[in-house]
Amino acid sequence: xxxxxxxxxxxxxxxxxxxxxxxxxxxxxxxxxxxxxxxxxxxxxxxxxxxxxxxxxxxxxxxxxxxxxxxxxxxxxxxxxxxxxxxxxxxxxxxxxxxxxxxxxxxxxxxxxxxxxxxxxxxxxxxxxxxxxxxxxxxxxxxxxxxxxxxxxxxxxxxxxxxxxxxxxxxxxxxxxxxxxxxxxxxxxxxxxxxxxxxxxxxxxxxxxxxxxxxxxxxxxxxxxxxxxxxxxxxxxxxxxxxxxxxxxxxxxxxxxxxxxxxxxxxxxxxxxxxxxxxxxxxxxxxxxxxxxxxxxxxxxxxxxxxxxxxxxxxxxxxxxxxxxxxxxxxxxxxxxxxxxxxxxxxxxxxxxxxxxxxxxxxxxxxxxxxxxxxxxxxxxxxxxxxxxxxxxxxxxxxxxxxxxxxxxxxxxxxxxxxxxxx
Amino acid sequence: xxxxxxxxxxxxxxxxxxxxxxxxxxxxxxxxxxxxxxxxxxxxxxxxxxxxxxxxxxxxxxxxxxxxxxxxxxxxxxxxxxxxxxxxxxxxxxxxxxxxxxxxxxxxxxxxxxxxxxxxxxxxxxxxxxxxxxxxxxxxxxxxxxxxxxxxxxxxxxxxxxxxxxxxxxxxxxxxxxxxxxxxxxxxxxxxxxxxxxxxxxxxxxxxxxxxxxxxxxxxxxxxxxxxxxxxxxxxxxxxxxxxxxxxxxxxxxxxxxxxxxxxxxxxxxxxxxxxxxxxxxxxxxxxxxxxxxxxxxxxxxxxxxxxxxxxxxxxxxxxxxxxxxxxxxxxxxxxxxxxxxxxxxxxxxxxxxxxxxxxxxxxxxxxxxxxxxxxxxxxxxxxxxxxxxxxxxxxxxxxxxxxxxxxxxxxxxxxxxxxxxx
Numbered sequence: 091x092x093x094x095x096x097x098x099x100x101x102x103x104x105x106x107x108x109x110x111x112x113x114x115x116x117x118x119x120x121x122x123x124x125x126x127x128x129x130x131x132x133x134x135x136x137x138x139x140x141x142x143x144x145x146x147x148x149x150x151x152x153x154x155x156x157x158x159x160x161x162x163x164x165x166x167x168x169x170x171x172x173x174x175x176x177x178x179x180x181x182x183x184x185x186x187x188x189x190x191x192x193x194x195x196x197x198x199x200x201x202x203x204x205x206x207x208x209x210x211x212x213x214x215x216x217x218x219x220x221x222x223x224x225x226x227x228x229x230x231x232x233x234x235x236x237x238x239x240x241x242x243x244x245x246x247x248x249x250x251x252x253x254x255x256x257x258x259x260x261x262x263x264x265x266x267x268x269x270x271x272x273x274x275x276x277x278x279x280x281x282x283x284x285x286x287x288x289x290x291x292x293x294x295x296x297x298x299x300x301x302x303x304x305x306x307x308x309x310x311x312x313x314x315x316x317x318x319x320x321x322x323x324x325x326x327x328x329x330x331x332x333x334x335x336x337x338x339x340x341x342x343x344x345x346x347x348x349x350x351x352x353x354x355x356x357x358x359x360x361x362x363x364x365x366x367x368x369x370x371x372x373x374x375x376x377x378x379x380x381x382x383x384x385x386x387x388x389x390x391x392x393x394x395x396x397x398x399x400x401x402x403x404x405x406x407x408x409x410x411x412x413x414x415x416x417x418x419x420x421x422x423x424x425x426x427x428x429x430x431x432x433x434x435x436x437x438x439x440x441x442x443x444x445x446x447x448x449x450x451x452x453x454x455x456x457x458x459x460x461x462x463x464x465x466x467x468x469x470x471x472x473x474x475x476x477x478x479x480x481x482x483x484x485x486x487x488x489x490x491x492x493x494x495x496x497x498x499x500x501x502x503x504x505x506x507x508x509x510x511x512x513x
Numbered sequence: 514x515x516x517x518x519x520x521x522x523x524x525x526x527x528x529x530x531x532x533x534x535x536x537x538x539x540x541x542x543x544x545x546x547x548x549x550x551x552x553x554x555x556x557x558x559x560x561x562x563x564x565x566x567x568x569x570x571x572x573x574x575x576x577x578x579x580x581x582x583x584x585x586x587x588x589x590x591x592x593x594x595x596x597x598x599x600x601x602x603x604x605x606x607x608x609x610x611x612x613x614x615x616x617x618x619x620x621x622x623x624x625x626x627x628x629x630x631x632x633x634x635x636x637x638x639x640x641x642x643x644x645x646x647x648x649x650x651x652x653x654x655x656x657x658x659x660x661x662x663x664x665x666x667x668x669x670x671x672x673x674x675x676x677x678x679x680x681x682x683x684x685x686x687x688x689x690x691x692x693x694x695x696x697x698x699x700x701x702x703x704x705x706x707x708x709x710x711x712x713x714x715x716x717x718x719x720x721x722x723x724x725x726x727x728x729x730x731x732x733x734x735x736x737x738x739x740x741x742x743x744x745x746x747x748x749x750x751x752x753x754x755x756x757x758x759x760x761x762x763x764x765x766x767x768x769x770x771x772x773x774x775x776x777x778x779x780x781x782x783x784x785x786x787x788x789x790x791x792x793x794x795x796x797x798x799x800x801x802x803x804x805x806x807x808x809x810x811x812x813x814x815x816x817x818x819x820x821x822x823x824x825x826x827x828x829x830x831x832x833x834x835x836x837x838x839x840x841x842x843x844x845x846x847x848x849x850x851x852x853x854x855x856x857x858x859x860x861x862x863x864x865x866x867x868x869x870x871x872x873x874x875x876x877x878x879x880x881x882x883x884x885x886x887x888x889x890x891x892x893x894x895x896x897x898x899x900x901x902x903x904x905x906x907x908x909x910x911x912x913x914x915x916x917x918x919x920x921x922x923x924x925x926x927x928x929x930x931x932x933x934x935x936x
Contacts, residue, residue: 251762252675266728268851339674340763346853428691430769
């Protein structure tokens with residue numbers, strides 16, 4: 091299938107007509123509103139809705155808003171209606187209502203270069219899982235040795251902790267290096283100051299569209315249908331703050347300073363052709379976690395790093411979402427099993443996605459093995475952890491036949507810590 | 514100071530004119546709106562604002578809403594303005610504008626018995642601290658022995674984890690016993706089913722009124738001024754789910770099913786006469802955590818338990834908020850130190866408040882020492898943990914000279930687990 095928008099047909103673009111990811115954009119002095127990406131254009135859904143070309147059965151307009159939540163809350167039926175209408179309007183040879191309306195096209199199609207992207211949805215809650223087996227093993231080896239690397243619950247439970255929703259930011263937002271307490275190796279007492287071991291975690295973020303009621307668990311199939319889509323997610327982590335604070339209640343300030351996500355939410359519908367099965371189970375799972383079909387996705391991922399002033403970025407890792415042990419539907423089911431209410435706009439991180447090989451790891455902690463094996467970057471610099479001015483970028487795409495379903499990028503540059511106050 | 518509303522002057526009421534806690538109420542078929550409690554009455558602030566008797570300098574009405582957030586976001590100046598105006602209207606012999614307006618009084622004063630109380634604010638984020646030394650010690654002894662009871666970071670950091678905001682409910686909401694995975698002592702493999710070791714945690718909840726920007730830490734004094742008020746908080750906990758899941762990332766489904774809070778937010782202003790200092794420091798704190806004055810509060814607390822059908826409730830614990838090692842201002846400062854954005858409506862649990870004596874512990878885990886020493890209830894029943902139909906109630910008040918600044922109650926009854934689906 092081709093689009094009449096030629097830039098969507100290159101095979102290289104992240105945004106062919108098969109994708110149609112949702113985001114929120116504005117131009118200078120305009121209010122943010124909902125959009126889809128198509129080729130090198132942003133399509134203004136508020137304009138389409140106002141023109142009567144897009145209707146999802148709601149009593150009020152849902153796209154003329156600064157967040158996708160109202161649309162997402164309508165559920166699977168409305169998501170399917172929108173996808174059918176948008177595909178018809180944008181595919182070559184189908185509905186000419188947009189293609190032939192030069193006036194509407196001039197208003198509704200905005201070059202991506204002119205659009206400022208915003209956080210695509212209000213983040214109701216943010217939870218971070220730990221469902222990558224290679225990552226859990228690597229971290230376990232570093233902290234506890236290879237015999238006890240995987241915690242005893244890990245093969246039974248998609249382990250997770252609650253993250254901080256208030257600091258989820260859109261790609262492109264600069265991130266300040268956090269201040270905090272840490273206890274360097276060999277020191278008797280903790281110290282206070284800027285983190286010295288600042289890291290990334292490459293993850294996929296699941297976006298919950300449909301809620302469940304408090305006290306009412308859901309099946310894996312029900313959970314699968316609650317998922318609106320996915321974003322790239324960078325769970326920035328201060329390893330030295332984490333090591334000192336995390337016992338016994340888990341990571342807190344080590345992760346609370348920022349989490350970056352890509353501006354485009356790629357829908358579960360667009361990713362349906364790329365479903366794949368989770369790996370063979372080592373222990374049989376409890377019935378509530380058993381999948382009824384392929385519920386994981388084959389998505390290529392990579393990380394690049396570019397120091398300030400460096401001529402080009404270095405690709406430091408290539409991996410794939412299909413490496414995860416638990417699927418997003420399993421994670422969401424577990425999240426609700428005790429009766430936890432999941433809401434429209436909840437963001438669930440997959441956990442760090444590390445492949446089996448050393449150049450497939452999803453964090454610097456693993457890639458440099460705790461700082462012992464620095465990375466060599468193009469241009470000659472080396473890195474154990476992130477330095478000020480470094481720009482870290484995640485990319486991801488599912489490779490189709492002649493097109494790819496891409497996520498764009500999730501990028502952020504590290505700024506120095508805030509000045510310390512006169513405490 | 515007395516009120517012309519006689520029920521506010523009894524000395525026994527939680528709600529004298531010195532208190533004026535904020536909540537959200539409705540009567541049958543009415544929209545929820547903001548109120549203060551006075552004696553046995555609920556005073557409708559939307560009615561006062563519409564009548565021109567209450568103005569907090571906002572461009573739009575802030576009290577005709579189903580949550581306190583809009584009012585709280587106005588900050589300390591507006592909170593002080595409201596307190597002065599309401600005190601003048603309700604104290605005997607001051608402003609007669611409400612006292613002498615029988616028509617307005619009939620509309621604005623609602624008997625508490627006729628009011629349904631709602632969650633008083635939208636919970637932006639929920640964080641749970643672990644700042645009670647006796648509690649941390651007790652739990653540590655049970656899990657690690659007395660030598661290693663207190664984690665090494667505990668005397669340096671107000672340890673906390675992110676909780677789940679979506680299941681914070683108002684007092685009176687029934688709570689379903691959670692399903693989950695657990696691994697009973699002596700078993701080789703985990704089991705799945707309803708929690709068998711369901712517990713409470715007696716805490717105070719701090720309610721953040723004024724935000725800080727992401728990347729901008731605050732001083733302890735700044736944090737102190739950001740706090741709008743306090744509620745009673747019951748951090749329901751499934752101990753068996755917790756024990757199996759919590760390593761290495763902390764409590765998750767063991768806590769996510771419900772957190773109950775009292776309907777009335779008692780302001781920091783009303784509690785000002787009851788400020789008290791935190792205990793002597795065993796290690797000097799980093800400068801960012803040092804208090805400039807008394808920032809903890811002297812608040813009496815108790816827990817009652819009443820099985821279904823029991824004639825009366827049994828008081829199972831009496832303790833005091835002043836037992837905490839870290840003050841709310843210290844907790845909030847630590848929460849923001851890495852750059853975490855704190856928002857209007859954030860709820861921060863103090864941690865379980867256990868006094869030094871055995872009948873002063875704030876959880877059944879401690880009161881029954883892990884189930885080994887069952888509690889004897891009035892009427893002859895005994896309890897290790899909570900059984901279905903049990904009603905647990907928290908109460909709290911600061912004792913003044915002839916009056917008390919009370920919190921009302923925070924209560925909840927445990928219902929059986931949801932029926933297991935045909936997984």
